[in-house]
Amino acid sequence: MCADALKAKDYKSDIRPVWCPGCGDYGVINSVQKAFAELQISIDETVAVSGIGCSSRLPYFLKTYGFHSLHGRVLPVATGIKLANPKLEVIAFGGDGDGFSIGGGHVPHVVRKNTDITYIIMDNHIYGLTKGQVSPTSNKGMVTVTTPYGSPDTSAVNPLSYVLTFGATFVAQCYSSNGKQMTELVRKAIEHKGFSYINIISPCLTFNKVDTTDFYKESVIDLPESHDPSNLVSALDMAINPPVGKTYTGLFYQSQKPTLVESIKAQQKKAGGDDNYDIANVVKEYKV
Amino acid sequence: MCADALKAKDYKSDIRPVWCPGCGDYGVINSVQKAFAELQISIDETVAVSGIGCSSRLPYFLKTYGFHSLHGRVLPVATGIKLANPKLEVIAFGGDGDGFSIGGGHVPHVVRKNTDITYIIMDNHIYGLTKGQVSPTSNKGMVTVTTPYGSPDTSAVNPLSYVLTFGATFVAQCYSSNGKQMTELVRKAIEHKGFSYINIISPCLTFNKVDTTDFYKESVIDLPESHDPSNLVSALDMAINPPVGKTYTGLFYQSQKPTLVESIKAQQKKAGGDDNYDIANVVKEYKV
Amino acid sequence: MSDLIIRIGGEGGEGIISAGDMVAQAAAHSGLNILTFKTFPAEIRGGYAMYQTRFSTETIKSEGSGFQVFCAFNQEALDNNMEELIPGTVLVYDYPGGDIKEEVKIDGVTCYNVPMSRIAKKDLEMYRAKNMVALGALSELFDIDEASVRETIQGKFGKKGEAVVNTNFKAIEAGSSYIKENHKKTDQYTMGKSDKKMDDVIIISGNDAAGLGALIAGCDFLSLYPITPATEVAIFLSKMLPRKNGTIVQAEDEIASLGNVLGASFGGAKAMTSTSGPGLSLMQELLGYASMAELPCVVVNVQRGGPSTGLPTKHEQSDLFMAVHGGHGDAPRVVLSPENVSDIIDIMVVAFNISEKYQIPVLVLSDGSLGFRTESIPAPDPKSYTIVNREKMTDGQAEYKRYQLTKSGVSPISIPGQPGGNYICTGLEHKESSAPSFAPADHVAQSDKRFKKLDDVVKDSLIPAPEKQGDDDAELGVMSWGSTMGTVREAVDMAIAEGLKVKALHSRLVWPVPVDVIEEFAKGCNGKVLIPEINYQGQLAEIIKGKTSLDPISYRQCDGLPMSPENLLAKIKEVL
Amino acid sequence: MSDLIIRIGGEGGEGIISAGDMVAQAAAHSGLNILTFKTFPAEIRGGYAMYQTRFSTETIKSEGSGFQVFCAFNQEALDNNMEELIPGTVLVYDYPGGDIKEEVKIDGVTCYNVPMSRIAKKDLEMYRAKNMVALGALSELFDIDEASVRETIQGKFGKKGEAVVNTNFKAIEAGSSYIKENHKKTDQYTMGKSDKKMDDVIIISGNDAAGLGALIAGCDFLSLYPITPATEVAIFLSKMLPRKNGTIVQAEDEIASLGNVLGASFGGAKAMTSTSGPGLSLMQELLGYASMAELPCVVVNVQRGGPSTGLPTKHEQSDLFMAVHGGHGDAPRVVLSPENVSDIIDIMVVAFNISEKYQIPVLVLSDGSLGFRTESIPAPDPKSYTIVNREKMTDGQAEYKRYQLTKSGVSPISIPGQPGGNYICTGLEHKESSAPSFAPADHVAQSDKRFKKLDDVVKDSLIPAPEKQGDDDAELGVMSWGSTMGTVREAVDMAIAEGLKVKALHSRLVWPVPVDVIEEFAKGCNGKVLIPEINYQGQLAEIIKGKTSLDPISYRQCDGLPMSPENLLAKIKEVL
């Protein structure tokens, strides 16, 4: 690295994070800044996009361009930004509720189109910002303010199999207390061409008294060495069937497919796309 | 059957279907009416719910209660009806666009809660009612009015793996020209306790010139005898990897899990649920 | 001056639309102005469909009132139009051998039977040619220029080969022969002809024109979700945008569409979406975001009959309240409404210009009648338009503040990629820097900033000034919006011709309300202003009343149809 | 009469809220009326939080104006309130050893320092007890009844065991001892006491009260999506509904919530959802469906600062335009707005009654101030309320028509399960039978049917008649809506006490506008009507202007805070 290389702290904005002390999201932003530094990513050509939630506040604390959108709308917005200017590095951030509850309808389509963005979810199995209600990744029976008699939802959403089903080309999971692995995976996700997804287990100390750091200390384990990230069926298996009481972290799956930007460029080519196309030609086609 | 048993035609309403001649949806409604007759389903205690689309017109042509909701909203509405009165048989109908595009955000949650309804999609790989645009089940490259240079969507949605991923407890596929199989599967789906899903391949003769009846005549085949519908991995495999150029029909998967109605009843029990609960008790809790 | 309306009615799918299109094309070929009007069922097949064309040597301002000639393809069409078959009109109908089982006789109406179905099916053995037989009969009866008809058929079927063209010629001839052999023309209607040079005329629908206007404005991004009656805007742009390396996306729903658009606009694109009522309802939250984050964007809303799914293929102007007041909180927007097909092109350019200049969402309210109708209009010259782009942050600026408080409320915007322009686009209330703030002073200052823009919009010369029609001194003023403005023009012309003291004001800017202009207009007629519109509640009238000193007379029609000038004239006389 | 306002301010998470709650509880224990007001940051941690309690022997109508006593937990809190620390007020502040580094002296302000942080941390070795130390100091200074404070602590911590209770007692004592040992009271404020029997008084927040009202009304279905500041309505019902075998669902988003509700209503349930601005924006399409399909449903919208994500924890009344005019097409709704916590209970019952009776969606507009505040109110008697249920189809009816045209616009509804009641609930325009129809006559007739209901709603005695305050003959009338009505009551009382000729009208029905009552009210003051409200555009004023002959004077405050009676009184004097 040359002398004026950007350091992790150079990616910090002037705004101080507002998360509770001990929130997993602090670990996430640290790794993101480190990964940025490792890649020497351009501050001016990167956009951090988010929805609404504690986790969705992350872009404020980065020095890049940012877009704090609406609850659940991070993916459509990120798509628009990337398509407007494919040169930009577009990274979407959000929470489990933002991504899989109100925003869940966008996921299949952004994934299956292999949209050229990186999507990082801070999964705390709870709605943090609204002070502790069940989220789609909360387990059945969880007691929260809106489920005082236990959540009636038979199965939780599994973020990894969710995106794998729709054809995601990069899928990983990590844990907010494991900075080294997290930084590496964030870097790889950004480097990946096409849609990349990272599910970061990022505990909410304030409102989730079930899935705590103590709980994860025991349960988070690395994917087995034998797992081949080019094998989709194995990836699904690792996602759905980890050993009882355990959760795998690591790179589940990676592959290459045409990306949305590539497909749209191909369309433009087919249409004879020309930056200086004269609209008068269109008018002519309507002549009597 | 006794003398005054209901016949398929007794489930027909006075409104004449408005589909194009040859539309696959005619076959669907025939099988639905036959399955109703086989089950001797009550006209007054059944509700046919739908979204918006050619296929979503189906409830008008049934004599049961009906709810023609909004584009994409069939599942939330069907859920509300079932929860308001669990005695009702609630059957949701719709198209591939209605269900997996604008309505796609509801699918994961209605499925994972094992909501006690039957969901029948008439999948024609196109937007019929709006006159032929790509749908989420259309293949990449498809030329339509809004994709004159071919659809850029890298992968299509696979309805079967979609609902299997979220834990659907009854998943089947059939073809609108195979009345016998269709009637049997519709009957089984209605009999199933919990969420049941049937994907009916129902060609749009008017706007889909790719996935036509001629095409399906060759490509639709029965699931292999060896397939065990209690095996989820096999079901996913059959859904994702049929023989090249082929599509399986039959019962992919069936299992039992607590249903949403059961879970909610359990909550009420925990709360000491009492139909005649006196609200004055609540007021007391707020006394100074 | 010649002015003739020919209406064709029948079952959806019988080729009504293409027969009508050809009549219109042929007329335009003969140098006439045309304005068409179609309605069709919300179902894909079956149900009553209608296509009418108005021809004139003069500029056409509206669909007109009723018709002079009606061509019935079946009994339902005949029944539906029976009331309008008044003395002096002409009926051409499919008989015998078709759906109409009895000969028709109506007092004062000239009736010509033509066995269209029978000729197509039996004589020509091609049932789908029924509409061409009808076209032949109509051409013969009303003197539609034969060469022009042939040219139109050649243009339409040429690509499919000589055989197809000839088949259609044969059907046309069969129709015209039947008339020649069986009828003697007893009515006085003929389409006429004009020597006008048609070199610089195009025939285009309102929806295509909206797309064309967007192209001219420099739009390079569209995200859409299909919906009747707006889909054609997107179809047009799907074809055209890639030609200039623009991007089009069919999104998963309307929320995603506007999300795409706002992302693209932030990224520097001139972005838009097109939709109709139900879609616009879904966009309300993100529209509020655009107001708050000050992102330029254009939404074209082609209105249909409401509420809810309503009457998807029918004409109505009932989304004004939502356009103006739809989202939560106090969020400024601009609402424009074009008057006719030619105007749509201009108004789309204005929409983009205003949106870029003020960094504000602009809604363009078109409607079913305007979207579906075609008109012959002067070919626009793309180069002749003024194009405005957003004021960008100057490169190399120190301490850039995205939401800086300025006199105009507009602050320069940086585009990702610009060094030193980093900020966070946000829907939270914020400081000038874009950092969140819930301090009372920031909310007050930033609210002022956002709303201040509207003061300048009202006066901006980029928006065509409201046009006055008639003498300033009048007993009654008439105002409307959207396609009903055309009806007002025609009705007020008629009223003035009859010597009535009536005037009109035509404004494309609906919101913010151009209060001063309206007050001044109302003064000349002692505040007596009639506002006709196609909705139940009298939405424009209520908005004008809420914003000005006027207490307008609201005249509402809400039956899925445009308002006819005759109808409005009658109302004008009633209130005078 | 005693009337005292104590405000506590500090960093979110320092226990401000629970200290404030305890002050309020203790006061209520001593027989006083209380009304509290809190604001907290949109972030989970950090940022300025504030809790104030107003105590009085009389009925309390609003948050009041400013405070008499301010207790500062840190420098930011002190800074934020410096302007309001006017002569005559009292400051209690954390010093030395806390965040505030210098002794405070302000002209005319009595300042008592209490080293709350130091006492908690050093002396007691429990930092989180800072708020209890403060509570002890306040009790000592302002004569808050000791027994009541102890009872409150017992009530709050009793379940956690003796040890916890004692710890808190110790902290309280430390605070009061500090005052005894170091200060001599020099101000004149004391909380006072009343002999009022508190047996039939409850302390409840506005959000809980909304839930309670729903329970009383017979609500048995709630679907919700969490959102500040409305979540507590759902939290309340999540706990309570299952007790009566009711159903609650946390849906995937607000669209699904209202979808659930409409399905449940169709199925026969009394169903509702609770939300705030962004959620209500997303519900617009389905709300239009409810109007079209004539499904009863109640939506409680607890407003927050807008537009967009805006100021999620701040007070504002800016969703009125959307509530009235939000969706596409012409869709009738009813909008009600409660005045205070007690009123919310009643208005929720009214909302369900009207919704059931007229088969129409009813929106209840609460707001951040009303939702979060607690009040001591008379305990409601659930049995004393009139409950109205929808008119069902009579069993065994022949040829049932769901959308039959009736004089009132309301037609009996069948519930699935009723033999012979089969119909299709639809968002398409339809015939009386419910079969789709796009015929002009059906659209006209069914639109009339839908809107006719509003004529009866305005006159319905189920809705409390607008209340008049002051003499009919006055120089100025004042009107508002929601929680600002309380401010109007107090300010108008003050004005009248000063001999000014002012009166007020208080209507819970906001839409349809009760035109006749308002016109009559305005007559008595020559049409001079002032409309204060907490939004930027003056939304109620514009709506009233659009619907009546009034040209109201609009007075807007839009800074995230409620309007103070003093402030309004000044405005009243200005315009008189």
Ligand SMILES: Cc1ncc(C[n+]2csc(CCOP(=O)(O)OP(=O)(O)O)c2C)c(N)n1
């Ligand atoms: C349309 C809308 N509905 C609801 C909300 C309220 N809301 C804000 S954040 C949030 C959920 C946050 O949970 P998650 O996405 O998991 O993020 P976390 O706070 O846990 O990081 C909700 C419901 C909103 N802002 N907008």
Ligand SMILES: Cc1ncc(C[n+]2csc(CCOP(=O)(O)OP(=O)(O)O)c2C)c(N)n1
């Ligand atoms: C909010 C909204 N957006 C768009 C539409 C227009 N629309 C009606 S049906 C339809 C798609 C129909 O496709 P599908 O669901 O596959 O049904 P099909 O007609 O093919 O049976 C669309 C986009 C609408 N009615 N509402």
Ligand code: SF4
């Ligand atoms: S509430 Fe939970 S998720 Fe939010 S900042 Fe605190 S610890 Fe983190």
Ligand code: SF4
């Ligand atoms: S358009 Fe297609 S889906 Fe619709 S009715 Fe016709 S054939 Fe069926």
Ligand SMILES: [Mg+2]
């Ligand atoms: Mg979360």
Ligand SMILES: [Mg+2]
């Ligand atoms: Mg389809």
